[in-house]
Amino acid sequence: MIQELLQQLGLSVKEIEIFLALFEQGKTTPARLSKLTNVNRSTVYAILNKLKEKGLVVEDIGAKVLYFSPASSEQVQEMFHRQQEDLKERKKIAEKLATELEKLPQSRTYSVPKIRFIEEEDLAEFLYKRMDRWDEGLRKEDKTFWGFQDDSFVKHYLDWINWVWKNYDVKVKLISNQSQVEKELSGKFKERRIGFWDGSIDFSASTWVMGDYLVMIVTRQHPFYLVEIHDAVLAHNMREVFKKIWTEIK
Numbered sequence: 001m002i003q004e005l006l007q008q009l010g011l012s013v014k015e016i017e018i019f020l021a022l023f024e025q026g027k028t029t030p031a032r033l034s035k036l037t038n039v040n041r042s043t044v045y046a047i048l049n050k051l052k053e054k055g056l057v058v059e060d061i062g063a064k065v066l067y068f069s070p071a072s073s074e075q076v077q078e079m080f081h082r083q084q085e086d087l088k089e090r091k092k093i094a095e096k097l098a099t100e101l102e103k104l105p106q107s108r109t110y111s112v113p114k115i116r117f118i119e120e121e122d123l124a125e126f127l128y129k130r131m132d133r134w135d136e137g138l139r140k141e142d143k144t145f146w147g148f149q150d151d152s153f154v155k156h157y158l159d160w161i162n163w164v165w166k167n168y169d170v171k172v173k174l175i176s177n178q179s180q181v182e183k184e185l186s187g188k189f190k191e192r193r194i195g196f197w198d199g200s201i202d203f204s205a206s207t208w209v210m211g212d213y214l215v216m217i218v219t220r221q222h223p224f225y226l227v228e229i230h231d232a233v234l235a236h237n238m239r240e241v242f243k244k245i246w247t248e249i250k
Contacts, residue, residue, distance in 0.1 A: 018047045027069040055079030113231035120224040127160050135168050137211020144171040146242040147208040151179035152219045165189045195249045209239040
């Protein structure tokens with residue numbers, strides 16, 4: 001049981017071996033542990049220092065001979081409590097940093113793409129939560145969704161589409177395939193314009209361009225999934241492509 005818990009804490013096989021040997025001795029020297037475990041003395045000393053950094057081992061610096069002993073249960077609990085508090089503080093700092101970095105203007109000629117992959121079970125929730133960020137991107141350009149929208153997305157996520165039109169001031173200029181669901185939506189939303197192409201073109205994944213975001217969604221077969229790429233250069237080029245297609249298809 002103890003060995004399994006130590007593994008869960010991320011200790012290596014050698015670290016566990018040395019720690020358990022030390023635990024059995026209660027207090028001993030690296031030389032003694034080396035003899036007990038048949039591990040090189042320098043390796044034992046290096047492992048003991050790692051365990052000390054992790055708060056599992058205590059070094060006795062008051063004696064002439066170097067001794068190590070396992071940390072008490074109170075010391076272990078206190079150490080993990082400090083780590084937990086430190087982790088919470090680091091998380092707060094990371095969240096603040098991420099917020100501030102989002103505000104910084106990014107180069108329009110070069111950037112490192114940020115890619116997210118969303119599986120089917122999380123897709124609906126992601127659409128709702130992510131819309132605020134996409135809306136910010138839309139407002140930086142022309143407030144317009146450009147791209148292609150497969151009719152299967154409309155069938156499966158019609159509630160989200162209605163919610164978007166109720167809560168956001170956006171425009172849509174999307175290409176789609178001929179379908180009954182799009183006929184039923186025709187004219188329902190003033191700024192939602194859909195262009196159609198003939199059935200000879202097999203474009204099966206919804207592809208949206210919104211500001212600096214490029215989003216692709218597969219909903220024709222299970223499992224559904226979504227890929228979001230946050231990159232100003234890629235988004236700009238794909239928007240130009242869809243603008244050109246739009247002028248020719250409508």
